[in-house]
Amino acid sequence: MNDLHASTPPAATASDDPYLWLEGIDGARPLDWVRQHNAVTVGKYADTPAFKRLDARLLEVLDSDARIPFVSKLGDHYYNFWRDQAHPKGLWRRATLAEYRKAEPEWETVLDLDALAAAEKENWVWHGAQCLRPDYRRCLLSLSRGGADADVVREFDLIDKAFVKDGFALPEAKTQVAWIDHDHLYVGTDFGPGSMTESSYPRIAKVWTRGTPLAAAKTVYEGKPDDMAISAWRDQTPGFERDFVHRALAFYDSETYLLGQDGKLARIDVPNDAETGVEREWLLIEPRSDWTVGGRTYKSGSLLAANFDAYMAGERALTVLFEPTTTTALDGYSWTRHHLILNVMDNVVNRIEVLTPQPGAWQREPLGGAPALSSIEAGGIDADESDDYFLTVSGFLQPATLYYGALGKGEPEAIKHSPSFFDASRFEVSQHFATSKDGTRVPYFEIAPKGLKLDGANPTLQYGYGGFEISLQPSYSGSMGRAWLERGGVYVIANIRGGGEYGPRWHQAALKAKRLRAYEDFAAVSQDLIARKITSPGHLAAMGGSNGGLLMGNMLTHYPQLYGALVSQVALLDMKRYTHLSAGASWIAEYGDPDKPAEWDWIKTFSPYQNVEPGKHYPPVLFTTSTRDDRVGPVHARKMAAKMMAQGFDASFYENIEGGHGAAADNRQAAFMSALAYTYLWEHVK
Numbered sequence: 001m002n003d004l005h006a007s008t009p010p011a012a013t014a015s016d017d018p019y020l021w022l023e024g025i026d027g028a029r030p031l032d033w034v035r036q037h038n039a040v041t042v043g044k045y046a047d048t049p050a051f052k053r054l055d056a057r058l059l060e061v062l063d064s065d066a067r068i069p070f071v072s073k074l075g076d077h078y079y080n081f082w083r084d085q086a087h088p089k090g091l092w093r094r095a096t097l098a099e100y101r102k103a104e105p106e107w108e109t110v111l112d113l114d115a116l117a118a119a120e121k122e123n124w125v126w127h128g129a130q131c132l133r134p135d136y137r138r139c140l141l142s143l144s145r146g147g148a149d150a151d152v153v154r155e156f157d158l159i160d161k162a163f164v165k166d167g168f169a170l171p172e173a174k175t176q177v178a179w180i181d182h183d184h185l186y187v188g189t190d191f192g193p194g195s196m197t198e199s200s201y202p203r204i205a206k207v208w209t210r211g212t213p214l215a216a217a218k219t220v221y222e223g224k225p226d227d228m229a230i231s232a233w234r235d236q237t238p239g240f241e242r243d244f245v246h247r248a249l250a251f252y253d254s255e256t257y258l259l260g261q262d263g264k265l266a267r268i269d270v271p272n273d274a275e276t277g278v279e280r281e282w283l284l285i286e287p288r289s290d291w292t293v294g295g296r297t298y299k300s301g302s303l304l305a306a307n308f309d310a311y312m313a314g315e316r317a318l319t320v321l322f323e324p325t326t327t328t329a330l331d332g333y334s335w336t337r338h339h340l341i342l343n344v345m346d347n348v349v350n351r352i353e354v355l356t357p358q359p360g361a362w363q364r365e366p367l368g369g370a371p372a373l374s375s376i377e378a379g380g381i382d383a384d385e386s387d388d389y390f391l392t393v394s395g396f397l398q399p400a401t402l403y404y405g406a407l408g409k410g411e412p413e414a415i416k417h418s419p420s421f422f423d424a425s426r427f428e429v430s431q432h433f434a435t436s437k438d439g440t441r442v443p444y445f446e447i448a449p450k451g452l453k454l455d456g457a458n459p460t461l462q463y464g465y466g467g468f469e470i471s472l473q474p475s476y477s478g479s480m481g482r483a484w485l486e487r488g489g490v491y492v493i494a495n496i497r498g499g500g501e502y503g504p505r506w507h508q509a510a511l512k513a514k515r516l517r518a519y520e521d522f523a524a525v526s527q528d529l530i531a532r533k534i535t536s537p538g539h540l541a542a543m544g545g546s547n548g549g550l551l552m553g554n555m556l557t558h559y560p561q562l563y564g565a566l567v568s569q570v571a572l573l574d575m576k577r578y579t580h581l582s583a584g585a586s587w588i589a590e591y592g593d594p595d596k597p598a599e600w601d602w603i604k605t606f607s608p609y610q611n612v613e614p615g616k617h618y619p620p621v622l623f624t625t626s627t628r629d630d631r632v633g634p635v636h637a638r639k640m641a642a643k644m645m646a647q648g649f650d651a652s653f654y655e656n657i658e659g660g661h662g663a664a665a666d667n668r669q670a671a672f673m674s675a676l677a678y679t680y681l682w683e684h685v686k
Contacts, residue, residue, distance in 0.1 A: 022638040023581070025627065030638065034627070037641065037653040041622070041676070044652070051679050054483060059085075059671035061478035066419040068402050071100060073382045074158070075136035079110070081126055088666040089113040090126050101404070101415050110161050111141075123658060125665050127151045131158065132179040133236035134384070140168065140177055140185075146628040146658040147665040149583070150174050168210065174583075174630075176202050178233035180243075183210040186232035187217060194225070199586035200630075201229035205245060220259065221245045228586045232259070238384060240280050250589035251468070252288060258312060266312060279335045279383065282357070283308040285318070286330070288504040299323055301503035303330055303342070305362070319362060321355055329503035331471065336380035336387040339407050341367065343377055347431070348443055348473055348501045350376045352391070354407055367391075367407075373429045373445065374398055375473045395474045396447045396491075397424035421478030422486050426450060429474070434528035436497075437520040440509075443501065444525045445474060446534070448490040459685045460490040460535035462526060466498035466518035467547035467590060469507035479671075483678035487686075490534055496521035498547075512592045513602040519554045526555075526562045538564045541681040545569035546632060546661065547590075553608030553640065556621055565684030566621045567677045570629055570661055573636035575607030576600070582633035609640050612647065620650040622680045624673060631661040652680065 024030045045051065063085045071078035077094040091114075093107040117124045127142035137158050144151040153175055155167030170177065173190040180186060188202025189195075191214070197203045203225065206217035223230040228248040235242045243259040253272045257265040268276055273288040285304040290297055294316035298304060303322040310317065322330050322342055331343040331350060340355040340362075352367035370376035374395030381388045387407040394400035399420050405412025428450050433441045452458060461484055465472055472493050484491050495501045498510035498518040510518040526542070529535050540563050544551045549571020556566055576594050578584040592599040594607075604610055612618075621644070625637035634655050644651035654676060658665040 017577075017639070019639040019642045022642060023635045025634060031627075033642070034634075034638070034653075034655045034657075038655060041652045041654045045679050045683065046672070046676055051675060054679060055671055055675040057482050058479045058674050059668060061421050061482065062667035062671055064419060064421075064478075068400055068416040068418050069100075069105075070402070071095075074131050077108075079129075080107070082107075083667050087112070087114055088668060089117050089124060092126070092129070110158065111156070113143075123665060129156070130177070130179060132182065134238060138164070138167075138179075138182065140179070142175075145172065147626070147662060148628045148630045149661065150630055153177050166211075168208070170214070174201050176205070176229070176231040178231075179236070180207065180234050184208065186220065186234070187214075188230055188232070189214075191215075191217075197223065197227050197229060197585075198225055199228045200583045201248075201586065203227065203230055205230050205232035220263075221247070221257075221265070223247055226585075235278060237280055242278065244278075251587060252589050268312070277333075278308055281307055281309070283311050284321075284333070288508075294318065300505060301329060303333065305357075321362060324503050324505075327502070329471075329500065329506070331473075331500075332377075334379035334389075335383040336389055336407055337383055337385060338387055339380075341378050341380060341389060345471065345473070345501065348445075348471065348495050349373060350473070352376060352378045370474075371395065371398065373431055373474055375475060394418075394476045396429050396445065396476065397427055399476045399478075418476065419478075422481035424481070427485055432528065432532075434521075434524040436517070436524040438517065440497070440517075440521070442497070442521045442524055443495045444528075445493040445495075446490065446529075447485060447492075448534070449485070449488060452490070452534070454533040456530070456533045456536035457539055458490050458535050459488065459682065460492060460529060460540050461681060461685075462492040462494055462522070462529070462540065462542045463548070464494040464496050464522050464525075464542070464544050464551055465546075465548040466494075466496040466510060466522065466551055467507075468498075469500035469504065470547075471495070471500040479674050483674065484682075487682060489682070492525065492529065494522050494525040496525070496551075511590065512599070515591065515602075515606045516554075516558075519551065519558055519606065522551060522555060523559045523562060526559070530562070537562050539685045541565045541567075541685045543567040543569070543677060543681065545571070547572065549573070549632075549637075550575075550606075550608070552621075554606050556618055557608045557611040560616065560618045563619045565619050565681050567624065567681055568621060568637070568640075569624045569673075569677065570626060570632055571623065571636055571640075572632055573607075573623075573640040574609040575603050576610055578636070581635050582629070583631050584633075609636070609643065612640070612643055612649075614647045618644070618649050620652070620680075620684050622652045622654070622677065624654045624656075624677065626656045626658065626661070628658050628665075629661045 022030045069080040071080045078100045079094045081092050083090040092111040093109050095105045095107050099105045123146050125144040125147040127144050129139045129141050131139040139156045141154050141156045142151040150172050152172050153170040155164040157164050176188040178186045185208045187208045188205045204222045205220045208217040232245045245257045247255045256268045275286040277284040283306045289300045301324040304318045305321050306318050328346045331345045334341045342353040344351050351369035354365050354367050356363040376393050378389050378391040391403040391412050399418035401414050402416035403412035404415045430446050436442050496518050549568040552566050552568035553573045592603050594600045594603045623637040623641045625634040641651050641653035
């Protein structure tokens with residue numbers, strides 16, 4: 001492969017960017033550079049007895065046999081994918097409900113991924129299974145080489161526990177595939193030149209018939225090159241089978257169509273930024289902006305219900321199932337056979353409501369709330385058959401407990417408990433609010449040792465994300481507890497704008513030209529920690545990954561005076577070229593288009609790669625990434641580290657050759673990457 005990545009546009013030259021050559025992801029010269037700097041970082045931070053002890057303790061957490069084996073129901077069995085010390089790549093296994101409820105279930109192995117990888121001499125990483133309802137015998141397994149988003153798809157038989165000879169199989173690509181029936185699939189994949197979008201996802205959806213070559217598949221829908229992705233699927237709910245086509249124009253801009261038996265498409269007439277879901281006779285709509293229809297305006301972030309057939313016929317009778325307030329947001333929903341479970345956040349803490357369709361109205365009852373500053377989540381187990389549900393409760397200091405219940409049949413029963421990996425009795429959790437530059441109140445969680453001295457000398461690690469309407473909620477991390485809290489550190493989660501903690505409005509407040517608000521929020525939390533004498537800049541570290549890695553790049557370039565060290569993981573950093581790298585074009589709706597001069601004028605304000613300047617003072621920073629990350633890609637971290645090193649700054653770099661966007665292909669790699677990040681930060685701010 002040439003050293004220059006294939007997506008590099010001709011306009012980019014070495015004179016514009018002297019580190020352009022590092023964009024050759026698998027090129028010999030870039031990989032030599034990677035190995036050289038990996039060795040330096042390992043020698044400095046990972047080649048000590050203390051690091052090796054931490055690495056082993058984090059791997060012990062990830063491999064623990066006492067973890068809850070979370071399951072999904074397929075037919076009569078409950079399936080779990082499990083990694084541990086003996087099975088680093090993992091086992092796909094199953095048990096009956098009666099067996100699963102036991103303290104130590106006897107599992108039946110369905111597929112041993114380690115054995116498959118060894119037999120085929122491939123580093124397979126599990127990407128999941130889609131199984132054909134209602135008998136769940138045939139499944140489509142997705143397997144990735146080294147953890148990339150691109151995967152291969154193979155047909156598997158759950159009775160024979162073997163791949164189907166001459167069954168459906170698709171080569172490596174960013175594929176969208178779904179069952180129609182035993183002999184037909186909807187498939188979007190790399191059919192050849194021009195068949196993928198500029199965002200690197202399928203542009204064409206086709207119907208593929210068993211026993212015929214993929215080239216003979218018939219087109220159902222064809223999108224445009226600048227669409228984000230095209231997909232098609234069949235709703236297999238018995239008695240309500242329907243076919244749909246989805247056209248994602250951008251991240252928050254899409255169209256969904258009902259596909260008739262005659263091949264004609266009927267659009268579900270909702271705003272392009274609304275999300276829809278169909279279950280039996282119901283259409284659920286989540287508008288992401290205020291929506292006026294049928295003479296009424298519905299708030300952004302609401303959940304609305306309508307009869308699907310009546311809505312498609314033109315009726316606009318909508319029932320409000322949820323309406324946000326200044327402190328609440330919908331965190332998600334899940335169906336059982338007769339009920340709808342709502343997961344609601346109130347100041348980033350969950351509560352559960354159960355809604356039941358009734359003639360002319362929906363009955364509403366609480367299912368329960370989380371303990372103080374914890375999380376609770378409930379979801380239906382099999383909406384075709386029962387009102388059974390799983391409920392999970394966890395918190396920063398509370399390992400997860402899994403409950404099994406049936407709506408309308410009393411309290412749920414605790415059936416599984418996660419182990420404790422550190423002594424939580426030594427710590428306490430609190431929630432605080434910082435005031436951002438524009439006056440907005442920004443919540444954050446703080447986990448600290450009891451009796452903390454307010455002397456500004458406490459090593460403190462602040463974590464954030466702030467993008468794509470993703471919320472950071474209370475959750476238990478044995479790794480964080482062992483790597484940071486046990487050492488006497490304070491851990492902070494910042495719920496900054498760009499996330500979904502207060503619904504779409506919280507996200508939209510930091511979109512595109514407003515992006516700097518997310519970074520102002522994170523800085524406000526840091527400043528509040530300093531003002532409260534929890535810590536001080538020399539003792540304050542920060543870490544984030546992906547969009548959170550971009551956050552770290554901006555804290556580095558905009559607020560270097562606040563931090564003693566930073567870790568930026570699998571990050572976006574070169575915002576001038578991000579749309580030409582890996583799947584970057586799919587995020588234009590989040591950040592803007594740097595190829596448009598008017599938009600580059602404000603994108604450049606949050607592009608760390610362009611904003612690093614010689615002569616400035618920057619805190620030490622570690623960039624970590626993965627060669628096999630085909631979502632963000634390793635290019636950003638490579639170039640940023642190289643530029644900072646050349647300018648004499650204290651920048652370190654580590655690239656896992658495997659791992660995908662998660663930067664780790666198995667628990668061993670995940671433990672190493674975590675241990676490296678925590679060790680690096682502790683060394684600089686202790």
